[in-house]
Amino acid sequence: AQSVAQPEDQVNVAEGNPLTVKCTYSVSGNPYLFWYVQYPNRGLQFLLKYITGDNLVKGSYGFEAEFNKSQTSFHLKKPSALVSDSALYFCAVRDPPGNTPLVFGKGTRLSVIA
Amino acid sequence: NAGVTQTPKFRVLKTGQSMTLLCAQDMNHEYMYWYRQDPGMGLRLIHYSVGEGTTAKGEVPDGYNVSRLKKQNFLLGLESAAPSQTSVYFCASSYSSRGYADTQYFGPGTRLTVL
Numbered sequence: 001a002q003s004v005a006q007p008e009d010q011v012n013v014a015e016g017n018p019l020t021v022k023c024t025y026s027v028s029g030n031p032y033l034f035w036y037v038q039y040p041n042r043g044l045q046f047l048l049k050y051i052t053g054d055n056l057v058k059g060s061y062g063f064e065a066e067f068n069k070s071q072t073s074f075h076l077k078k079p080s081a082l083v084s085d086s087a088l089y090f091c092a093v094r095d096p097p098g099n100t101p102l103v104f105g106k107g108t109r110l111s112v113i114a
Numbered sequence: 115n116a117g118v119t120q121t122p123k124f125r126v127l128k129t130g131q132s133m134t135l136l137c138a139q140d141m142n143h144e145y146m147y148w149y150r151q152d153p154g155m156g157l158r159l160i161h162y163s164v165g166e167g168t169t170a171k172g173e174v175p176d177g178y179n180v181s182r183l184k185k186q187n188f189l190l191g192l193e194s195a196a197p198s199q200t201s202v203y204f205c206a207s208s209y210s211s212r213g214y215a216d217t218q219y220f221g222p223g224t225r226l227t228v229l
Binding site: 009034036041042043044045046049090101102103104105106107 | 118145147149154155156157158159162172204206217218219220221222223
């Protein structure tokens with residue numbers, strides 16, 4: 001069965017510093033991987049996804065993620081954090097080709113301090 | 115284009131009461147999903163639908179029922195609410211998940227409190 005882990009409940013970073021939010025996954029085949037962001041009292045918003053091809057995926061708001069098959073990881077990164085990036089971030093995985101819905105991690109709360 | 119909408123936004127129930135949450139999407143998506151979000155638990159799938167007239171159980175289906183009578187609507191019902199069902203409920207939709215890496219689009223959520 002597919003699963004995803006976000007090992008950090010909370011990540012704190014100073015504004016202007018690079019940020020990383022970690023995600024590891026477990027699937028039987030080649031995964032489809034997603035990152036979503038949730039701002040307070042809002043629904044989840046799609047940031048980026050990895051299907052195949054280039055291991056570095058670029059998404060919305062300057063975020064990017066690197067797929068590493070050997071380490072089964074898909075860490076979210078941004079070169080320079082903004083206070084407005086403070087939110088709850090979810091990693092999700094799907095194990096194709098079945099009709100299985102996405103499986104979400106428990107989320108990582110990112111706080112960017114001015 | 116409103117995307118995914120949910121009704122109501124907030125609701126307080128007493129134990130044993132029933133209610134229905136409505137999700138609507140205007141993107142002609144085949145797949146629809148209901149999740150609940152609890153602190154420290156992430157999002158857990160309750161039920162989902164792969165098309166009009168079909169539904170399937172997710173990770174935490176007990177105590178909930180669903181119906182998909184129209185392609186654009188997905189209803190989540192609580193027949194006899196319990197305090198353990200206090201949560202934030204999110205609906206999502208996607209074009210298709212048949213081997214495709216389709217993005218799921220989420221509604222704004224319904225905050226339900228069961229006293």
